[in-house]
Amino acid sequence: xxxxxxxxxxxxxxxxxxxxxxxxxxxxxxxxxxxxxxxxxxxxxxxxxxxxxxxxxxxxxxxxxxxxxxxxxxxxxxxxxxxxxxxxxxxxxxxxxxxxxxxxxxxxxxxxxxxxxxxxxx
Amino acid sequence: xxxxxxxxxxxxxxxxxxxxxxxxxxxxxxxxxxxxxxxxxxxxxxxxxxxxxxxxxxxxxxxxxxxxxxxxxxxxxxxxxxxxxxxxxxxxxxxxxxxxxxxxxxxxxxxxxxxxx
Numbered sequence: 001x002x003x004x005x006x007x008x009x010x011x012x013x014x015x016x017x018x019x020x021x022x023x024x025x026x027x028x029x030x031x032x033x034x035x036x037x038x039x040x041x042x043x044x045x046x047x048x049x050x051x052x053x054x055x056x057x058x059x060x061x062x063x064x065x066x067x068x069x070x071x072x073x074x075x076x077x078x079x080x081x082x083x084x085x086x087x088x089x090x091x092x093x094x095x096x097x098x099x100x101x102x103x104x105x106x107x108x109x110x111x112x113x114x115x116x117x118x119x120x121x122x
Numbered sequence: 123x124x125x126x127x128x129x130x131x132x133x134x135x136x137x138x139x140x141x142x143x144x145x146x147x148x149x150x151x152x153x154x155x156x157x158x159x160x161x162x163x164x165x166x167x168x169x170x171x172x173x174x175x176x177x178x179x180x181x182x183x184x185x186x187x188x189x190x191x192x193x194x195x196x197x198x199x200x201x202x203x204x205x206x207x208x209x210x211x212x213x214x215x216x217x218x219x220x221x222x223x224x225x226x227x228x229x230x231x232x233x234x235x236x237x238x239x
């Protein structure tokens with residue numbers, strides 16, 4: 001995969017982020033691994049940096065559509081700080097293969113959640 | 123359980139996911155806001171994005187301290203994604219989410235298989 005592939009996946013990740021309210025990391029991480037050959041931990045770190053502007057623009061648009069409860073959103077973010085830092089420390093301390101397998105498990109979990117939600121709605 | 127305590131539980135779980143897997147934590151936040159706090163689907167996704175701004179900033183700063191962030195490559199995927207999120211949020215206001223959710227689920231399964239192999 002080349003630069004054009006990375007740009008296309010980046011755009012797709014943004015569409016998914018807007019549609020589903022996620023950061024797009026589930027697509028950023030594999031794109032960074034497959035297109036640029038980053039290791040799993042570097043790909044995750046780089047994904048986190050890419051997520052920030054995406055989530056910011058997405059939240060701003062959703063505010064315009066009347067779909068943002070700002071107080072809860074900010075509280076959630078602030079209350080997540082401890083967990084986020086602990087997660088980063090763990091990921092830098094354990095073997096990379098364990099993180100890869102964990103990430104694969106996360107993707108399967110997210111997929112199952114999406115199928116369950118699609119099943120329940122209408 | 124009081125509202126703010128529920129937010130603390132959801133936030134802590136989302137933060138751990140974010141730090142461990144390099145994601146925003148939205149996959150944890152969105153379903154829990156809907157199931158546990160009675161949010162509507164679109165409201166949950168909008169509020170999740172606001173939380174992710176803070177969560178990903180903190181996790182990215184922590185990763186940057188380890189020297190793991192490649193800023194140029196972040197821009198390569200992040201800049202087209204900003205265009206994508208404008209399209210995605212606009213699209214979300216008009217289409218049923220079922221088809222998109224199922225297609226996205228299939229994609230994730232395919233990526234998971236690639237990662238394990």
